[in-house]
């Protein structure tokens with residue numbers, strides 16, 4: 001039984017040239033890995049998504065941008081099935097996330113890597129055990145194989161030497177790379193990055209940037225990147241969605257999107273304080289709030 | 298004023314809703330027990346944290362409770378010339394009430410708070426979400442092992458507490474105040490009943506207290522808002538809710554068991 005598990009696991013690693021997988025996959029099913037249709041979500045009386053449609057292409061790096069609090073993290077949580085929408089449908093690799101049973105959902109999640117903004121390493125375990133954690137939970141691989149796999153992944157993110165360190169001993173950039181090693185330990189088909197560049201110094205930012213693009217190119221992993229840094233997004237993403245007010249307000253090539261002339265992109269990428277996204281949080285009449293009502297006029 | 302009245306009404310319904318949620322959470326925990334058998338090692342690790350690490354405080358407190366109890370009883374009983382019964386009275390009060398109740402209160406303060414704070418911080422740092430996304434059930438991996446560890450540890454800790462209290466009573470009564478050693482033990486063995494005092498008194502009560510305290514601790518950790526403020530409130534609530542639950546349950550159990 002253990003042997004079967006090993007072979008079952010190793011078959012995931014059988015390397016097919018990525019160009020071939022691409023073409024085979026493209027003929028087998030369509031080029032869209034995540035298809036979102038009519039997504040509507042209301043949280044605490046606030047409409048987060050309003051009939052949102054989005055197609056995330058397979059094998060590419062797609063960036064999702066938008067003002068803070070528009071629901072980018074919430075969108076990722078919908079894709080992984082952590083949160084349910086009030087209406088609409090999300091298909092990941094053809095499967096409707098909302099209709100999956102708990103077991104099927106867990107099966108799907110084994111194919112999805114998720115990089116949290118604050119790394120979310122398990123504080124009880126050292127770096128090695130953090131990366132080994134998914135393997136220990138879902139396989140009965142012999143210790144030696146686990147060791148080799150973990151060291152392989154840590155080498156890929158350049159942190160093999162940090163294996164015995166505890167998460168509290170890592171810098172922000174290192175912790176994020178360890179979390180990345182953990183996210184790719186099962187060679188997922190899809191990785192979701194939630195603001196992976198926040199709080200990194202320029203060197204660490206470039207390291208993470210290079211890793212994301214390398215993983216996408218060498219392993220063909222579809223990547224969804226939530227980020228605010230247009231310069232970084234321009235370097236690696238092939239497509240960008242700008243969401244605001246619960247809808248996709250602009251999309252296209254990250255190199256040209258800033259010049260598409262819409263007020264949304266002008267405000268967001270131009271960094272203007274006021275525009276379609278108001279500077280003022282909704283409030284009552286200003287004069288009245290200050291007690292000047294009737295006095296001014 | 299109107300708003301405040303509504304808020305107070307809400308406080309009562311909210312408390313009731315909390316109790317209801319806590320009950321549902323218990324069912325979830327119990328349903329996860331078969332799945333958590335895979336994580337036996339995790340349960341044992343938690344048993345070490347909540348059980349073994351609480352030993353010092355339980356032993357020290359047990360010793361002092363036994364000592365002060367003997368001191369008080371000796372003075373009261375000497376009025377009636379009944380000091381020879383003091384060992385027996387110490388034993389009965391410790392077995393029936395003080396042992397399980399004080400152990401549970403200490404356990405809530407020592408282990409309950411750390412369980413709540415730990416789980417709350419795990420949520421605040423997305424560790425629980427990360428497990429969920431790595432297809433590891435956080436209820437089976439985090440909640441149930443801590444709950445089971447509490448249920449197993451409490452009766453054992455209560456036994457240690459009782460033993461230390463008897464020892465403390467012996468120290469003060471026999472070594473200091475000069476009660477005859479033979480009288481101390483023979484009165485005790487004659488009056489203490491294994492079924493009512495040890496099984497129903499110590500073991501059954503502390504099993505129930507262990508379940509209640511660890512349920513409240515795990516529930517608070519899992520349901521608190523994942524912020525530093527939320528975690529701080531949740532640890533306080535664990536102690537308050539546990540203490541009330543322990544004493545109320547103690548009354549109910551005593552009424553039924555005696």
Ligand SMILES: Nc1ncnc2c1ncn2[C@@H]1O[C@H](COP(=O)(O)OP(=O)(O)O)[C@@H](O)[C@H]1O
Pocket residue numbers: 043044048067068069070071072073074075
């Ligand atoms: N569980 C929840 N209940 C109520 N509101 C929520 C919940 N989760 C998120 N929100 C709200 O949804 C909005 C979007 O949050 P989020 O997805 O974290 O934004 P972003 O990641 O784009 O900054 C925020 O206004 C937040 O307050």
Ligand SMILES: [Mg+2]
Pocket residue numbers: 072073074194
């Ligand atoms: Mg976010």
